[in-house]
Amino acid sequence: MKKTAIVAVMVILLAAVAYGGGRTEASQAAPADRNVTLNVMMSFPRFTEQMEAYFDQFREKMLAERGIDVTIVLEMPSSEQYNNILQTRLSSNDAPDLFTLHASADLPTYQKAGYLADLSDQPLAATLYPNVRETVSIDGKVYAVPFESTVWGYLYNKDIFEAAGLEPADTLDEMKRVVEVLKANGHTPFLLAFQEQWVPQLMTALALGGKVSGHVPDWVERMYANNGSYREVEDVLDIIELIMANGTPRAMETGSEQGAANFANGRAAMFVQGTWSAESILSVNPNIRIGVGALPVNNDPSCTMVNLATTTSLAVYSRTPEREMALALANYILDQEASSALYESLKFNPVATVHQFDQFPWAEDASAYVAAGRAYRDLVLPPAVTDEQGKLLQSLYVNQIDREDFIRIMDQTFAAANSAR
Amino acid sequence: MKTNPNIRVLLFAAPALLVFIAIKLVPVILGMGYSLTNWNGIDPSWRYVGIDNFVEIFTRDAHFWTAMVFTIRYSLFVVILLNVLALGLALAIESQRRTRGLFRTIFYLPNMISMIIGGYMWNFIFTQVVYHFSDNWGWMFFDQSWIGDPTRSFYAILTVAVWGGAGYLMVIYIAALQSVPQVLQEAATIDGAGSIRRFFSVTLPMIKQAFTICLFISLNNAFQVFDVVFALTGGGPGRSTQVVAINIYEEAFARSNRFGYATAKSTVLFAVLLAVTAVQLWIMKRREEEL
Numbered sequence: 022m023k024k025t026a027i028v029a030v031m032v033i034l035l036a037a038v039a040y041g042g043g044r045t046e047a048s049q050a051a052p053a054d055r056n057v058t059l060n061v062m063m064s065f066p067r068f069t070e071q072m073e074a075y076f077d078q079f080r081e082k083m084l085a086e087r088g089i090d091v092t093i094v095l096e097m098p099s100s101e102q103y104n105n106i107l108q109t110r111l112s113s114n115d116a117p118d119l120f121t122l123h124a125s126a127d128l129p130t131y132q133k134a135g136y137l138a139d140l141s142d143q144p145l146a147a148t149l150y151p152n153v154r155e156t157v158s159i160d161g162k163v164y165a166v167p168f169e170s171t172v173w174g175y176l177y178n179k180d181i182f183e184a185a186g187l188e189p190a191d192t193l194d195e196m197k198r199v200v201e202v203l204k205a206n207g208h209t210p211f212l213l214a215f216q217e218q219w220v221p222q223l224m225t226a227l228a229l230g231g232k233v234s235g236h237v238p239d240w241v242e243r244m245y246a247n248n249g250s251y252r253e254v255e256d257v258l259d260i261i262e263l264i265m266a267n268g269t270p271r272a273m274e275t276g277s278e279q280g281a282a283n284f285a286n287g288r289a290a291m292f293v294q295g296t297w298s299a300e301s302i303l304s305v306n307p308n309i310r311i312g313v314g315a316l317p318v319n320n321d322p323s324c325t326m327v328n329l330a331t332t333t334s335l336a337v338y339s340r341t342p343e344r345e346m347a348l349a350l351a352n353y354i355l356d357q358e359a360s361s362a363l364y365e366s367l368k369f370n371p372v373a374t375v376h377q378f379d380q381f382p383w384a385e386d387a388s389a390y391v392a393a394g395r396a397y398r399d400l401v402l403p404p405a406v407t408d409e410q411g412k413l414l415q416s417l418y419v420n421q422i423d424r425e426d427f428i429r430i431m432d433q434t435f436a437a438a439n440s441a442r
Numbered sequence: 443m444k445t446n447p448n449i450r451v452l453l454f455a456a457p458a459l460l461v462f463i464a465i466k467l468v469p470v471i472l473g474m475g476y477s478l479t480n481w482n483g484i485d486p487s488w489r490y491v492g493i494d495n496f497v498e499i500f501t502r503d504a505h506f507w508t509a510m511v512f513t514i515r516y517s518l519f520v521v522i523l524l525n526v527l528a529l530g531l532a533l534a535i536e537s538q539r540r541t542r543g544l545f546r547t548i549f550y551l552p553n554m555i556s557m558i559i560g561g562y563m564w565n566f567i568f569t570q571v572v573y574h575f576s577d578n579w580g581w582m583f584f585d586q587s588w589i590g591d592p593t594r595s596f597y598a599i600l601t602v603a604v605w606g607g608a609g610y611l612m613v614i615y616i617a618a619l620q621s622v623p624q625v626l627q628e629a630a631t632i633d634g635a636g637s638i639r640r641f642f643s644v645t646l647p648m649i650k651q652a653f654t655i656c657l658f659i660s661l662n663n664a665f666q667v668f669d670v671v672f673a674l675t676g677g678g679p680g681r682s683t684q685v686v687a688i689n690i691y692e693e694a695f696a697r698s699n700r701f702g703y704a705t706a707k708s709t710v711l712f713a714v715l716l717a718v719t720a721v722q723l724w725i726m727k728r729r730e731e732e733l
Binding site: 104105108111112130131133134135136215216217218271272273274275276279404408412413415416418419421422437441 | 482483484485486502568569570573587588589590591592676678679680681682692695696699700703
């Protein structure tokens with residue numbers, strides 16, 4: 022009897038402990054079956070906070086669904102240093118599991134070097150909008166998750182334009198009239214921020230894109246075959262000279278961020294800068310109404326186009342030891358439930374069917390050009406050529422060279438880039 | 443037991459020697475190897491191209507030689523300005539009794555800041571602060587483009603380089619000045635020598651070794667300058683302030699990812715620098731012996 026009582030008490034106590042333990046377990050997250058560490062490198066430090074929060078969500082999801090405790094080590098070098106660091110890491114066998122790349126400028130080189138995992142059979146690939154999918158595909162295979170898909174032209178201040186009764190110009194003559202009206206109303210037409218050469222280079226990107234797509238579609242191909250010249254697209258310099266002659270002073274002293282702040286403060290009515298600077302502009306003046314216009318090159322409206330491109334995209338390292346989890350993270354970037362909030366908070370455009378949010382007003386302006394068939398895909402030029410264009414535009418601005426020099430040097434640079442390939 | 447003195451020296455030098463070999467010598471040798479390839483810095487494979495890269499540098503790369511000419515011009519100016527200013531500061535500070543320590547600290551301070559940070563600091567001053575003087579106080583001398591004008595940006599770079607480098611050389615000159623025996627100065631004074639005569643006939647010959655060291659350091663640094671120019675003008679506007687180190691950096695990272703070609707350029711810079719410093723040391727040593 023005594024024994025029976027002791028056994029009964031023990032059973033009750035064990036049951037109580039088991040019940041209590043069960044309660045405790047249920048109130049906490051499930052214990053991890055295994056731990057995984059993913060190294061992620063991205064090139065936009067301004068979004069560190071948002072990305073860390075998003076990766077925390079992924080960590081919780083993996084722990085709950087698969088019992089895997091994922092630690093994500095996020096590195097965000099500055100965009101100027103990013104490519105150097107990534108190249109060093111890749112060539113020293115210390116590659117991150119996932120890393121961002123410029124979709125048109127870098128993706129082909131890294132894919133050719135064999136560093137990128139094929140994502141075509143992943144769920145994310147099926148959700149991409151067709152025109153966006155093209156921008157991250159090589160030979161029909163998807164190699165990256167698009168982050169920043171941009172449709173961009175020049176930015177204009179809608180309030181200033183409406184007050185002056187102006188619409189974005191479709192031809193060069195119309196643009197000249199817009200410039201005169203703005204000046205008559207006491208506004209500086211263009212914001213110039215040429216301290217970093219990639220900003221003036223945007224003018225060549227837009228003007229050349231429009232001119233080539235509209236008038237000489239085989240120009241790039243012929244330039245690669247040493248059978249073309251910048252003389253054929255010389256009129257791109259007309260709009261560039263118009264902008265330089267009617268811009269804010271001290272352009273060489275103004276960096277891109279300062280330029281965005283000056284534009285936000287209404288120092289000029291137009292700014293040849295992509296929609297990626299919208300966040301910087303709105304952080305200075307949340308009430309500014311930004312519009313996007315296509316930059317006219319000449320008097321043929323068919324050359325007046327916006328650029329349709331994917332800039333930043335996220336790739337998975339082909340030889341990552343944590344392939345399964347790296348792919349899971351890549352897919353989570355376009356997660357059905359979570360992705361919309363992420364892209365909206367980053368002020369990025371929708372890139373996939375999972376994105377259920379309204380476009381920003383400036384993106385709607387730009388999309389209207391796309392809908393009208395007035396958009397061109399990034400011209401794929403050698404990086405040395407793009408770099409030289411920016412440098413020469415700085416030199417043109419400070420009167421170190423003239424148009425003839427520009428054409429001659431660019432032809433030489435393209436030929437040199439061809440022979441170096 | 444008596445150890446061989448050579449082995450003892452080697453043992454003491456071994457840690458520093460190992461570090462030097464690992465982070466200086468090995469990369470230099472590897473770099474020279476890469477200079478004979480077409481490696482793009484990304485692709486794991488590359489092709490041996492012989493001396494093609496060097497042929498291209500010497501026959502077709504006008505930008506490299508423009509940068510080289512600019513670097514030589516910069517080096518000439520900066521070496522003279524740095525040494526004159528550093529020696530001047532050293533003399534001025536040594537003549538002070540009470541405030542010597544304070545001024546020494548003040549003029550040495552810029553050397554404590556990384557030049558890339560100093561460069562960005564001056565970038566802010568040249569682009570934001572100086573216009574305050576012209577816009578608000580009417581000092582129109584400041585109302586010009588200091589880092590956006592091809593000519594003035596050279597002077598802006600010189601200003602920052604001298605600001606950042608003078609303090610270090612000043613300390614070397616101060617140490618040399620302190621080693622000049624006081625009795626020699628007194629004897630010269632008794633012989634009727636004035637302060638200028640004493641400086642040229644007593645002080646200067648006595649600090650000749652410091653000259654050799656300071657010229658060597660400043661010339662070496664000037665030829666390899668990167669940080670100040672990168673932070674201040676980025677080599678611009680256009681290429682008007684591009685130095686060789688920036689030209690090499692752009693070739694490797696910003697323009698075409700031609701790592702093999704960029705290392706060939708580095709090898710050329712190394713050879714030029716070696717020749718220049720060898721000649722400089724040879725001349726200075728001969729001067730030292732003459733003095």
